[in-house]
Amino acid sequence: MRDIARHAGVSPMTVSRALREPAAVSEKMRAKVDAAVREFGYLPNRIAGSLSSSRSNVVGLIVPGIRNSLYAGMIQAVSEVLRANGMHLMIANSGHSLEDEEAAVAAFLGQRVCGLVLHNTTHSKRTREMLERSGVPVIETGNLPDDPIDMAVSYSNFEATRAMTLHLARLGHRKIGFVTLPLRDNDRSEERRRGYFAALRELGLPADDSLVLEAAGGFSEGADALVRLVNAHPDLDAGFFAGEVLAVGALFECQRRGWDVPGRIAIASYDDVDLLKHAVPSVTTLRIPRQEIGRRSAELLVQRLQGAPAERVKVDLGFEIVQREST
Amino acid sequence: MRDIARHAGVSPMTVSRALREPAAVSEKMRAKVDAAVREFGYLPNRIAGSLSSSRSNVVGLIVPGIRNSLYAGMIQAVSEVLRANGMHLMIANSGHSLEDEEAAVAAFLGQRVCGLVLHNTTHSKRTREMLERSGVPVIETGNLPDDPIDMAVSYSNFEATRAMTLHLARLGHRKIGFVTLPLRDNDRSEERRRGYFAALRELGLPADDSLVLEAAGGFSEGADALVRLVNAHPDLDAGFFAGEVLAVGALFECQRRGWDVPGRIAIASYDDVDLLKHAVPSVTTLRIPRQEIGRRSAELLVQRLQGAPAERVKVDLGFEIVQREST
DNA sequence: TTATAGGTTGGTAGCGATACCAAACGAAAC
DNA sequence: GTTTCGTTTGGTATCGCTACCAACCTATAA
Numbered sequence: 026m027r028d029i030a031r032h033a034g035v036s037p038m039t040v041s042r043a044l045r046e047p048a049a050v051s052e053k054m055r056a057k058v059d060a061a062v063r064e065f066g067y068l069p070n071r072i073a074g075s076l077s078s079s080r081s082n083v084v085g086l087i088v089p090g091i092r093n094s095l096y097a098g099m100i101q102a103v104s105e106v107l108r109a110n111g112m113h114l115m116i117a118n119s120g121h122s123l124e125d126e127e128a129a130v131a132a133f134l135g136q137r138v139c140g141l142v143l144h145n146t147t148h149s150k151r152t153r154e155m156l157e158r159s160g161v162p163v164i165e166t167g168n169l170p171d172d173p174i175d176m177a178v179s180y181s182n183f184e185a186t187r188a189m190t191l192h193l194a195r196l197g198h199r200k201i202g203f204v205t206l207p208l209r210d211n212d213r214s215e216e217r218r219r220g221y222f223a224a225l226r227e228l229g230l231p232a233d234d235s236l237v238l239e240a241a242g243g244f245s246e247g248a249d250a251l252v253r254l255v256n257a258h259p260d261l262d263a264g265f266f267a268g269e270v271l272a273v274g275a276l277f278e279c280q281r282r283g284w285d286v287p288g289r290i291a292i293a294s295y296d297d298v299d300l301l302k303h304a305v306p307s308v309t310t311l312r313i314p315r316q317e318i319g320r321r322s323a324e325l326l327v328q329r330l331q332g333a334p335a336e337r338v339k340v341d342l343g344f345e346i347v348q349r350e351s352t
Numbered sequence: 353m354r355d356i357a358r359h360a361g362v363s364p365m366t367v368s369r370a371l372r373e374p375a376a377v378s379e380k381m382r383a384k385v386d387a388a389v390r391e392f393g394y395l396p397n398r399i400a401g402s403l404s405s406s407r408s409n410v411v412g413l414i415v416p417g418i419r420n421s422l423y424a425g426m427i428q429a430v431s432e433v434l435r436a437n438g439m440h441l442m443i444a445n446s447g448h449s450l451e452d453e454e455a456a457v458a459a460f461l462g463q464r465v466c467g468l469v470l471h472n473t474t475h476s477k478r479t480r481e482m483l484e485r486s487g488v489p490v491i492e493t494g495n496l497p498d499d500p501i502d503m504a505v506s507y508s509n510f511e512a513t514r515a516m517t518l519h520l521a522r523l524g525h526r527k528i529g530f531v532t533l534p535l536r537d538n539d540r541s542e543e544r545r546r547g548y549f550a551a552l553r554e555l556g557l558p559a560d561d562s563l564v565l566e567a568a569g570g571f572s573e574g575a576d577a578l579v580r581l582v583n584a585h586p587d588l589d590a591g592f593f594a595g596e597v598l599a600v601g602a603l604f605e606c607q608r609r610g611w612d613v614p615g616r617i618a619i620a621s622y623d624d625v626d627l628l629k630h631a632v633p634s635v636t637t638l639r640i641p642r643q644e645i646g647r648r649s650a651e652l653l654v655q656r657l658q659g660a661p662a663e664r665v666k667v668d669l670g671f672e673i674v675q676r677e678s679t
Numbered sequence: 680t681t682a683t684a685g686g687t688t689g690g691t692a693g694c695g696a697t698a699c700c701a702a703a704c705g706a707a708a709c
Numbered sequence: 710g711t712t713t714c715g716t717t718t719g720g721t722a723t724c725g726c727t728a729c730c731a732a733c734c735t736a737t738a739a
Contacts, residue, residue: 026725036689041727051687066485071462072408073725076399076694080727083442083463091428094421101418104445113459115410115442118431132440135398136410158393244630270626280632299597300627303571305607353695363719368697378717400695403724407697 026069033061044069075137082112084140084326085133089121089211093242095269095296095315096144099166102319103142110327112139121210123149134159140326146170146177147212162329164322168213169341176329176338178322182213185311185344186220187227189265189293192309192346194228198263198291201225202254203237204247204275205267217267217295240271247274255290263291263352269298272308276351291352306350314342353396360388371396402464409439411467411653412460416448416538420569422596422623422642423471426493429646430469437654439466448537450476461486467653473497473504474539489656491649495540496668503656503665505649509540512638512671513547514554516592516620519636519673521555525590525618528557529581531565531574531602532594544594544622563588567598574601582617590618590679596625599635603678618679633677641669 030037035054043050043058050058061067075081084107088096104114115138117129127149133141134155141156144167148156156163156174163175168182186203193201203221208214218237225232235257240246247266251274255261266272272294279286286292286306294301297312321340329335357364362381370377370385377385388394402408411434415423431441442465444456454476460468461482468483471494475483483490483501490502495509513530520528530548535541545564552559562584567573574593578601582588593599599621606613613619613633621628624639648667656662 037726038689039687042688045727049687054688066482068458068462068482068486070403070464070725072399072403072464073694074727076397076403076696077725077727079694081399091431092424094424097419097421097424100443101445104418104443108444113442113444113463115440116427116431117435117440118428131395135395136440137397137399155393155395159395244626248630273627274630277630277632299571300600303575303601303604305604364696365719366717369718372697376717381718397695400724401697403726404695404697406724 026067029058029061029065029067032065033057079137081137081139083115083136083138084112084142084323085115085117085129085136085138086142086144087117087119087126087129087133088144089119091116091118094298098315099144099319099322102316103323106320106323106327112327119145121207123147123152123210127152127155130155134161139330140164142166142322142326145212146173146179147210148174162326162335164325166318166322168216169339173337173339175335176325176340178318178325178340178342180313180318180342180344182216183220183223185295185313186217186265186267187224188220188344189295189311189346190221190224191228192348193263193265193291193293193352194224194230196291196352198352199230200258200261201230201236201263201265202251202258202261203265203267204240204250204254204271205237206242206271207239214267221265242268242270244270244274244277247271248278251275251278251290261290263287263293265293265295267295269294269296269301269308269310272310273300273304276304276306276308287350287352293352297347302349304351309349309352310347312345312347314344317342353394356385356388356392356394359392360384406464408464408466410442410463410465411439411469411650412442412444412456412463412465413469413471414444414446414453414456414460415471416446418443418445421625425642426471426646426649429643430650433647433650433654439654446472448534450474450479450537454479454482457482461488466657467491469493469649469653472539473500473506474537475501489653489662491652493645493649495543496666500664500666502662503649503652503667505645505652505665505667505669507640507645507669507671509543510547510550512622512640513544513592513594514551515547515671516622516638516673517548517551518554519675520590520592520618520620520679521551521557523618523679525679526557527563527585527588528552528590528592529563529565529578529585529588530592530594531567531577531581531598533569533598534566541594548592569595569597571597571601571604574598575605576601578602578605578617588617590614590620592620592622594622596621596623596628596635596637599637600627600631603631603633603635614677614679620679624674629676631678636676636679637674639672639674641671644669 030040043055119126140162142164146165146168165177166179169179206214238250240250294310301308357367370382446453467489469491473492473495492504493506496506565577567577621635621637628635628637
C-alpha cells in the first residue's frame with residue numbers, strides 16, 4: 026500500500042480510504058489511486074486490515090457432515106447471502122462429535138471469525154464457554170434449542186415428526202414403523218423419536234419400541250430396515266423414514282420384491298429433495314425449509330454485524346407435509 | 353498474549369514459542385505458560401500470527417456449485433486432509449461463471465490464503481495473472497488442463513466419455529444418444545462431447561448432431577431429454593447421460609412408461625453415486641475418483657507448503673467403467 | 680479582510696503476533 | 710576457576726493496515 030501511495034503521489038491513508046469508502050475522498054485522488062491500483066494489480070491485505078480494525082469478514086459454519094447433501098442447500102444459501110455482503114465462508118466438519126465441534130469452534134475463534142453458524146444445539150461445556158466469552162454472534166440451527174447461546178434459526182424436529190405420523194394415521198394407516206438415524210450425540214434424532222411416540226399416544230395406538238429401528242443413512246440400510254420391520258410386524262402398513270436416502274432405499278427394495286407402494290405398504294420420508302418428487306411412485310415427505318434456514322441465519326448475522334442489538338432471537342421457520350403417491 | 357506472559361511471569365516471546373514449538377522451551381516454562389493459557393482460556397490470534405509470519409493456514413476452494421452433491425465428496429476429502437494438518441477451508445461458489453471465479457480468486461488472495469483449489473481449468477486472463485503473480489500454490493481440477501497454472505489433479509473427461517461410448521457399443525448398442533450438461537463456459541462438458549464423437553468415429557457410426565442433447569441437470573430434464581431423443585430416433589437403443597441426476601430422471605421416465613431397461617433402451621450414467629448402485633435396475637456408470645481427487649489435491653498443497661519444490665505436477669487419477677444392470 | 684465551518688488530507692500510534700539477534704544461563708572442558 | 714559452547718530466554722523491530730486526531734484547504738458569512 027505504501028508503494029501504491031507513492032506511485033499515486035498521495036498518502037497511504039488516502040489510498041486506504043479510497044479503497045474502503047470512496048465517497049470520503051475527492052474525485053481527483055480517487056482517480057489517481059484507482060489508476061495506481063490497476064497498474065500494479067494491488068490486492069489489499071485483508072489480514073492486516075482485520076488485525077488493525079479488529080473486524081473480520083469471515084463467517085464460520087460447522088456442519089455434522091459436508092458430504093450430506095441435506096446441508097448443501099443451506100450452505101449455498103449462507104454462502105450467497107454472505108457474498109452479497111462482501112463476506113466469506115469457512116466450513117468445518119464436526120462429524121457428529123462434540124469434541125470435534127469444540128476443536129472447530131476453537132479454531133474458528135482463533136481465526137477471529139465475525140460470526141458462527143452451528144448445525145447443532147447441544148454443545149460441550151467448553152464450547153459454550155468459549156462462545157459466550159468471545160462475544161461473537163452465534164446462530165444455532167438444526168433444531169430449536171431450549172436455551173440458545175445467542176440466536177437460533179430452525180424448525181421443530183419434534184413437531185415435524187409428530188405431524189407426519191398423525192398424517193399417516195389420518196390416511197388410515199394403523200401400524201406405522203419409524204426408522205431413525207443414529208440417536209447418539211444427536212438431539213435432532215432424539216426429538217424426532219419423541220415426536221413419533223407423542224403422535225402414537227395421541228392416536229391411542231400402541232407405542233411399541235420394536236416399531237422403531239435405528240439405521241445409518243444409506244440406501245441399503247433403508248432397504249434392510251424395511252425388511253426387518255415387515256418381518257417383525259407382518260401387518261405393517263406404513264414406514265416413516267427419517268432421511269430421504271433411507272426412504273428411497275426402502276422404496277427400491279419394494280420394487281425389487283414387487284410390493285405395491287402404497288398398496289402393500291406406504292412410505293413417507295423426511296426432507297424434500299428432488300429425488301423424492303421424481304421417484305416412481307413419488308414419495309410423501311416433510312418439506313423442511315433448509316435454504317430459508319441458511320438464508321435467515323446469514324441475514325441475522327449480517328444484521329448483527331451492521332449494528333443490530335444483541336438480543337436473543339429464536340426463529341421457527343416451520344415445515345410442511347407434502348402428500349404424494351407413496352402414501 | 354501480553355497478559356498471559358505477565359501472569360505466567362515470562363516474556364511474550366516465550367509464550368509464543370511455548371504455543372508453537374513446545375520443544376524449544378524448557379519444561380518449567382511450558383508448564384507455567386500452559387497453566388496461564390488454561391486459566392484465562394486464551395486463544396492465540398491467528399490473524400496477528402499470519403500477518404507477522406506472512407504465513408496463513410487457510411486454503412480456498414472454488415467450486416461451480418456447492419449445491420451439487422458431486423463436489424460434496426471432494427470437499428469432504430479436502431477438508432479432512434487440511435484439518436489433519438491444522439489448516440482450514442474457505443469455500444466460494446463460481447456458479448459456472450468466469451467473472452465470479454475471478455472475483456472469488458481476488459477475494460481469496462486478498463485474504464492471503466496459503467493455497468487454492470479451483471474446480472475449473474479455463475480462467476479469465478486477469479484470474480491467471482493474479483494467480484501467477486501471487487505465487488500461491490494452485491490446484492486445478494475437474495479436467496486435465498493443457499497448460500496448467502501450477503498443479504493439476506483430475507481425470508480426462510474426454511477419455512472417460514469416449515470409453516463409456518465404446519463400452520456401450522461393445523455391448524451391442526448401435527444408436528447411442530448423449531445427453532450433456534450445458535456446454536457454455538464449461539470445458540468439462542465440451543471435452544465430454546468431444547469424447548463421445550471421437551468414439552462414434554472410431555466405431556464408424558454416423559456422428560449425428562441430433563443424437564446430442566443439452567440439458568440442465570435435473571430429474572425432469574433427464575426424463576425430457578430421453579423422450580425427445582426417442583421421438584427423434586425411434587431406433588435409439590441406449591442413452592448416455594453426463595450426470596447421475598439426468599440418468600435417474602430418464603430411468604424413472606422409463607418406469608412410468610413401462611419401458612424395459614435395458615431391454616427397450618439401455619441407460620448409462622456419469623459418476624458413481626450410491627443412488628445409481630441401488631436404483632432398480634442398477635445403473636451402469638463411470639466411476640470418477642472424486643474423493644481421491646480431493647485428497648490428492650489437498651495433499652499436494654500441504655506438501656508444497658511444507659517445502660516441496662514448486663514444480664508443475666499433473667496427476668491423472670483415471671476412471672473406471674462400472675457395468676450394472678441398466679446396459 | 681478575517682472568522683468559521685465543512686470537507687479533505689496526512690501523520691502517528693497501535694492492532695497482536697513473529698523474526699531475528701543479543702543476552703543470560705548452565706554444563707562440559709581445560 | 711576460567712573458557713567455551715550450546716541451549717534457553719528476552720528485547721526490538723516489523724508485518725500492512727486502520728483509528729484517531731491534527732493540519733490544511735476552500736468557500737461562505739460577518
